[in-house]
Amino acid sequence: MKFFNVKTVEETFKLIKEYYSPISEWKMVPLEEAVQHILAKDIHAEENVPGFRRSAVDGYAVLAADTFGASENLPAYLNVAGEVKMGEMPLKPLFSGEAFYVPTGGMIPEHSNAVVMIEHCEDLDGLLNLYKHVMPGENVIEADEDLRMGSLLLKKGTLLRAQELGALASQGIAEVPVVRKPIIGYLSTGNEVKALETKELLPGQVRDMNGMTIGAVVKEWGYEFKYGGIVNDDFDDLKRRMQQMLAEADCLFISGGSSVGIMDYSCDVLNSLGKPGVFVHGISIKPGKPTIMASAEGKPVIALPGHPASAMVIFHIFAKKILNQLQGYEGLDSPVTFAKTTRNIPSAAGRTDYVRTRLFQEEEQWLAEPIFGKSGLISTLVNSDGLIEIPARSEGVQKGNLVAIKLFL
Template sequence: MKFFQVKTVEETFQLISEMVTPITETIRKPLFEALHFVLAEDIVVREHVPNFRRSSVDGYAVKARDTFGSSENMPGFLTVSGEVKMGQEPPRGLQAGEAMYVPTGGMLPEGSDAVIMIEHCEDISGLLNLYRQVAPGENVISIGEDLKKGEILLAKGTKLRSQEIGALASQGITEVSVWRKPVIGYLSSGDEIVPMEAPSLELGEVRDINAATVGALVAEWGLDFIYGGIVRDSREELEQRTRDLLDRTDCLILSGGSSVGTKDYSVEVIDSLGAPGVYVHGISIKPGKPTILATANHKPIIGLPGHPASAMIIFHLFGKAVIDTLRSVKMNHLKLTYAKVTKNIPSSPGRTDYIRVRLFEEDNEWYAEPILGKSGLISTLVKSEGMIEIASESEGVHKGDQVPVTLFQ
């Protein structure tokens, strides 16, 4: 394969969607163990939420027409006919000219169609003074207004966060069918790489930074991570170690050994692991051009650049896309915000640039300050909170431009 027959960013995402086969194995999980799993079934609303009309405020249930014309200058008057207790039915229905106290979330009595907030009225010995009028439906949550029976609550392919867990609990669902989580394996390669726990470094050595960074991201995304250690620059060792780790995992990540060099066996070794092999070897992107993507016997393989900043950006973009496709989550679920860039950033047309940025707020505006530096600098990772994309057809961005910022999760 000729090196750097590069793909565009768009072509790379398209190839990922075509080449990565989702895991089809499903398991049943209790609700309290389902966090970060992906639903393998549609969940249908079993019952209306709420299943009774309730108040959204502390106040008095009324017939809206009885309040018309009420104001601070000319209050209206209603008779207080009782009180609704939380978790209980109202003691009676509401008649014309009456009001009944109801707490937030309390059930509304029959005959009422609005609630006047307690701040806008005054109970004087059973006579309610109204200082404003309310419209029909005001401060009322109707039956099924939140969730309607028979509708889709959560679609298949939804990643379960804390809020989805709560929505399932609202329906009395205590167990769900989910896709099995992929297990992610990782190997670092290079004679210069030493374990992160090494007490000291010889000249030319670097600790295995990428293993810690990638492993933390995998854990952040709710997946299992197997660290396979460090492989020296030996084709035989690399082939044996990658083959062994691929057998134990669903996706293999290699760091280093993706650029041109006399000891670079990555592409040949990956191609030897199984068909169809490498389908991306080089992306028109900065940083991270020497990126490898492959599939071996339905298992994706990602070859990350060795430089820490390049590896992190590539893994955020393409590693997440591969893993999300593997676990049947829609791609491009990236956290975005918007900010004004603080300086001009030139770019070369024909290449997509990703610039690390620091975010800060000033005069109620958010700003993105570029963190410029070579892709091997660890300090640029620590200082940055996100990245901005400069599209391949652009020549850069100008100071003051409002730009989307992908947040590092």
């Protein structure tokens, strides 16, 4: 077996969008359960928010014209005509020469068009001294300033975070349509891979670390994980088990059968599962070059490298992109931070490198210490907080350079 037409990382991202289509199924869920789901339909505002004119500060509602020219040396004088309490309407409108005390968020009286902050006022037994003028609209939130009835509130494909749920709650929306989250299936392959419960390993055998690490990442991301166990290097057995998993899952990952070798049948099996079959066999990336991607009748099937560090790096780089595509989400794949490197990081031009790194703080700045090691070393991941991406066009990173780090979150 050999690698045909190895793809760049950018080409692979484009092919993911081309070969994998979003899931069409959606469901209604209670608003309190919708966090981290993807919105299935556009939502329009049904009401104005806040729905009434309110003060943005603690202060006095006034007619702006009554304050013009006011200063520390020459204050303006107004009569305090009342107070507005939170959650209540003003008892009467405001007229020229008057002021109403209004707390932050309180409804301002009719006719008022500005609010003077309380620190610029002095109430002397009902005579208000104003030491600063305000312009019309200053410190006032209009009735439809936040959300306007009929306007697009949230677009289809939006990731529902706390702030989006708050916007929906402002409209009294108790249920929301969301895309069904994909179910992720997983199989480990290889005669040498044994169950983690195995007490004693024979020389050449390893426990199924990938099944544990990939499953844990899937659960951290909030998806359902179906572990299919370990499959020996047998074409018919691997095909049968993959067909079983694809019947239960929306997306299938396997590990251990993507490197060149007599016992590796992954590519052949993937092509036998359905059209169009394999569309990526090898990526210009380190670690993880022997990665295979296929589409089996529309379902993503990805063969990860067998080495634990390579498998997890590839999963972080590409799996989130695939899962986002299945849900119609085009936002960020992973959180990113920035830090300065503590040493030079060499890289070969024409290949994208993802270097494991440890983050630490020194003299009030964040530093990134590269962790070098072979792709089979799980300890390099244990000591890492994220990945530094070195683009294919680059030949490395110099010590002290500011770099972006994709966090393992």
